[in-house]
Amino acid sequence: xxxxxxxxxxxxxxxxxxxxxxxxxxxxxxxxxxxxxxxxxxxxxxxxxxxxxxxxxxxxxxxxxxxxxxxxxxxxxxxxxxxxxxxxxxxxxxxxxxxxxxxxxxxxxxxxxxxxxxxxxxxxxxxxxxxxxxxxxxxxxxxxxxxxxxxxxxxxxxxxxxxxxxxxxxxxxxxxxxxxxxxxxxxxxxxxxxxxxxxxxxxxxxxxxxxxxxxxxxxxxxxxxxxxxxxxxxxxxxxxxxxxxxxxxxxxxxxxxxxxxxxxxxxxxxxxxxxxxxxxxxxxxxxxxxxxxxxxxxxxxxxxxxxxxxxxxxxxxxxxxxxxxxxxxxxx
Numbered sequence: 001x002x003x004x005x006x007x008x009x010x011x012x013x014x015x016x017x018x019x020x021x022x023x024x025x026x027x028x029x030x031x032x033x034x035x036x037x038x039x040x041x042x043x044x045x046x047x048x049x050x051x052x053x054x055x056x057x058x059x060x061x062x063x064x065x066x067x068x069x070x071x072x073x074x075x076x077x078x079x080x081x082x083x084x085x086x087x088x089x090x091x092x093x094x095x096x097x098x099x100x101x102x103x104x105x106x107x108x109x110x111x112x113x114x115x116x117x118x119x120x121x122x123x124x125x126x127x128x129x130x131x132x133x134x135x136x137x138x139x140x141x142x143x144x145x146x147x148x149x150x151x152x153x154x155x156x157x158x159x160x161x162x163x164x165x166x167x168x169x170x171x172x173x174x175x176x177x178x179x180x181x182x183x184x185x186x187x188x189x190x191x192x193x194x195x196x197x198x199x200x201x202x203x204x205x206x207x208x209x210x211x212x213x214x215x216x217x218x219x220x221x222x223x224x225x226x227x228x229x230x231x232x233x234x235x236x237x238x239x240x241x242x243x244x245x246x247x248x249x250x251x252x253x254x255x256x257x258x259x260x261x262x263x264x265x266x267x268x269x270x271x272x273x274x275x276x277x278x279x280x281x282x283x284x285x286x287x288x289x290x291x292x293x294x295x296x297x298x299x300x301x302x303x304x305x306x307x308x309x310x311x312x313x314x315x316x317x318x319x320x321x322x323x324x325x326x327x328x329x330x331x332x
Contacts (some may be wrong), residue, residue: 037093043088051081115312121155124191141200161185179290203286204331211284216275218313225307230280233299234265238282275312
């Protein structure tokens with residue numbers, strides 16, 4: 001179907017030659033620009049209506065609201081709409097007989113300067129998709145924000161924030177949740193952050209992380225029993241070596257040339273001037289870490305108490321003086 005509006009068309013006759021305020025021309029409109037304005041308006045309306053209809057059809061796809069198919073359907077519709085609108089505007093306004101070299105150059109330079117951050121964020125969107133940096137559902141740290149990716153847009157990424165473990169509790173931005181559990185805040189981060197800050201992905205290629213629990217005991221305690229209690233608790237509640245997906249291990253080796261270390265729990269000793277610090281290291285899934293550490297801590301304390309092993313703590317001597325007496329001075 002071809003739509004054309006030529007000079008002398010009744011629609012063109014309704015267009016004013018120009019718009020003036022106190023003798024100053026604000027918008028110059030001739031037959032050619034009038035046609036282009038009408039076509040531009042029609043294109044915007046058509047693209048908007050088609051996009052709205054497509055998005056409503058995408059909502060009817062089966063699955064949960066967070067289902068990946070629905071998310072990528074919406075992303076594809078938005079991207080196709082943007083491309084169609086851009087190509088349509090270029091086709092309408094850039095014609096073979098128009099000398100726009102100088103104007104386009106100046107406009108491009110101005111837009112590149114004014115929208116440098118937006119352009120960077122938009123380019124980062126394709127780098128994220130093509131580079132497999134992260135996707136919806138991954139647990140990441142991006143731009144100082146830790147959490148789960150809930151939305152990935154052309155310009156920004158939305159993250160459901162999670163708390164921070166005690167070791168980094170004072171990091172910026174500080175939060176009130178003392179573990180890797182959701183705080184309830186949704187935080188948006190510019191996609192361009194991937195070019196300036198490192199991206200930590202907890203779940204992409206190897207959805208497991210190593211955790212540690214350090215327990216100080218006295219030097220007179222039964223160290224062999226304490227180590228056995230720590231290992232038994234870790235083996236009971238942490239990820240067992242045979243539970244690790246072999247495909248994940250193979251991907252780590254084939255893609256990155258390295259293989260994960262053994263998933264078998266281990267206990268390491270550290271000598272201090274006050275106590276012996278025993279640290280149990282174990283493997284946990286990328287989610288549910290707090291529950292695992294809670295179960296291990298409860299079991300260790302219970303079995304330490306049954307074995308007569310006390311958790312060491314610092315002691316500080318308190319120096320006290322005798323009673324203070326005040327004798328009034330006598331005047332002779």
